[in-house]
Amino acid sequence: MDVKSTFLYGTIEEEVYVTQPGFKDLDHPDKAYKVVKALYGLHQAPKAWYETLVNDLLTNRFQREKIDPTLFIKK
Numbered sequence: 818m819d820v821k822s823t824f825l826y827g828t829i830e831e832e833v834y835v836t837q838p839g840f841k842d843l844d845h846p847d848k849a850y851k852v853v854k855a856l857y858g859l860h861q862a863p864k865a866w867y868e869t870l871v872n873d874l875l876t877n878r879f880q881r882e883k884i885d886p887t888l889f890i891k892k
Contacts, residue, residue: 823866824855824856824857824862824863824865824866825854825855825856825857826854826855826866826869827854827855827861827862827864827865827866827867827868827869828853828854828855828865828869829852829853829854829855829859829861829862829865830865831861832851833851833852833859833861834849834850834851834852835849835850835852835856836848836849836850837850871889874889877891878891878892879891880892
């Protein structure tokens with residue numbers, strides 16, 4: 818996984834719609850696009866990435882510590 822683009826790997830659950838800045842579609846000027854994956858600048862992106870990371874760590878037999886749930890140990 819490319820560390821520089823980690824935020825792009827998360828999937829967001831909320832419905833988010835965006836328009837493409839700097840581009841005008843003359844056939845559909847009011848068209849917006851539904852975002853399925855996280856994008857740079859979205860407030861949901863860090864949380865979506867963290868949830869993806871946690872799922873991958875737990876799938877690979879890491880255990881979450883009870884005192885600090887952000888610490889994972891492979892036993």
